[in-house]
Amino acid sequence: MTMSTRVRRELAGWIGSVAEAVVAAMGRLTIKPSVRLIEIERNVFIMRMLARPGRSVPPDCRILLPDGDASLPAPPESWKAALHGSRIEVVLRPDRFLWRPLDLPKRAVEFLDAMVRSQLDRLTPWSAHEAVFGRTAPVEISSERIRTTVIAAPRPKLESLIRLAESWRAGSIILFAAPETAPMPVDDRLTATNATRLTEQRLGGSLDVGRVSRVLAALLIVAAISAALSFAAGSLLGERLDEQQGQLTRRISERRAALRLDLQGTDNAALRGLMRRKQESPAAVVLMEALSRILPDNTYVTELRIEKDRLQIVGMTQDAPALVKLIEQSAHFTRATFFAPTTRSADDPGQRFHIEAGIKPHFGLGT
Known part of the structure; x- marks a missing residue:
């Protein structure tokens, strides 16, 4: 790996970290409460808003999501303002997903996400790019082994949910998988706290890591160009000032030499008299x-x-x-x-x- 490639990778990693921090900070500043969609039957959802104490919220409503490319349902009028720019948490039924246990050495807990991604095509029929996947929290099964459960579903099956959130002008959507032991049909009181988080996607018009990274990279390039131009202008100006200073120094030296010659000459008796009077x-x-x-x-x-x-x-x-x-x-x-x-x-x-x-x-x- 050359030095330039290493510098580019380090810089890209730093920009990505800063972008994630900016997006996280902006997300914490979001004042709108989250909207939760809980799938109680296949493609049937209960929509409710997570209200803060003392604030009124729209009433719960049922949403039926059609299969295929059918037209997406529009939200009720009382929900349109609340959905605009909000975060939608979708809790999906466990029978939508493939559940596969995975036993690993205990030392692998630090690299668990990377190992799940690398072994997804061995555990499921899909690769990491073809599936929406996640994992449960690791459980210690012995002094040297841990177990986690890999949860995956084909990505095209869940695209309709993302398109639904986009049509409602939401800011982002997060997909959760209900626990495998959840009762059937799923109770509409199920929350995302006991579900497994799969993926989060920022939608059009919202602040996402990629967009912030591009803006930061552009700002960094502009700052570098500005610094280079400033350095070049400073160097040129410094050379010109040094040249002018040299000319002034030469003129002063010449003038002093001329004054010394005048004092020593015979045609400036008045000046010599003044100097003598000053001394005497x-x-x-x-x-x-x-x-x-x-x-x-x-x-x-x-x-x-x-x-x-x-x-x-x-x-x-x-x-x-x-x-x-x-x-x-x-x-x-x-x-x-x-x-x-x-x-x-x-x-x-x-x-x-x-x-x-x-x-x-x-x-x-x-x-």
């Missing part, structure tokens, strides 16, 4: 930090102006002449002097000073 001129934050270290705690600066290489400060202090000396002692200033008279009024807490000093570029440790 101290920053205002450096001057403010130097002043904050120089000025005593009883001194308050109300105005500060920096114009080129000159600094002017205005404020209040207790000893204005002492400030001039402190400023001149700083490595950042030179030639400190008063550019306006020092005054003091009755309302001022100290002397109002106006000091001007030259700025001396200084790049010490940490500046």
